[in-house]
Amino acid sequence: MLPISLIILGGILLISGIVLLVKSKSIKNESLTQAIAAVKADGILTPKEEKLILEIAKIEGKDGNATIAKIRRDLEESEEDSETELIDVNQKAGLDFEKFVVQKFDKKYFKIRNWAGDKFVDGRYADTTTQPDIQLSLILRGQSYPLAVECKWRSEPNGNFIRFAKDGQLERYKAFAQQENYPVFIALGIGGKPSSPAELYILPIQELKxxxxxxxxxxxxxKKIDSDFFFDQESNNLR
Structure with a gap:
């Protein structure tokens, strides 16, 4: 009876050893560098991946906890970079459309007095950041007629409504127009690209509620896409 028990026990130990050997070889076959690269590619460190990295680091004689900490830092920095890239893309789209709008004003007759940059950090920004994007003057027969334009580009919107400004912006532009005593308009581009919108509209601030x-x-x-802007200084109408 005893020999049979020993044979069974030996078989169990042999199978366990084979399983451990296979697992060990599997872990060794995947280097720590490969495991880290896989995690960064996913952008997420799962508990299973963390356990695997700790095991591989132990086999390679490296500090697993330090490796995990570095991976987490790298993932956080990568997320911040992605957010920055998104902001950069939005800023580029806005600037491209502003350039498109500026080119609609014949430099022979219009002078740019201010072109806002919309720079801010930690809730701090210049007073001009809350002002319309572009402040110009029509120079005609020695006289100067000021106006301002806020530029908004929207990709093809879903539904029947188009939001052309954030809450509070419209009121600020109206207050600016009243304070400066000259007209403010919203140049709204829709569809196409910011540098070449499919549709173009000129919205007088005073008519918007x-x-x-x-x-x-x-x-x-x-407004026709292929024609320049014309400002009627007597009626304060931009078209």
């Missing part, structure tokens, strides 16, 4: 419009209400403000 909300920062959102139904598509049906945009028609009267539409």
């Amino acid at each position: 909300k920062p959102i419009l139904h598509k049906a209400g945009l028609g009267k403000y539409r």
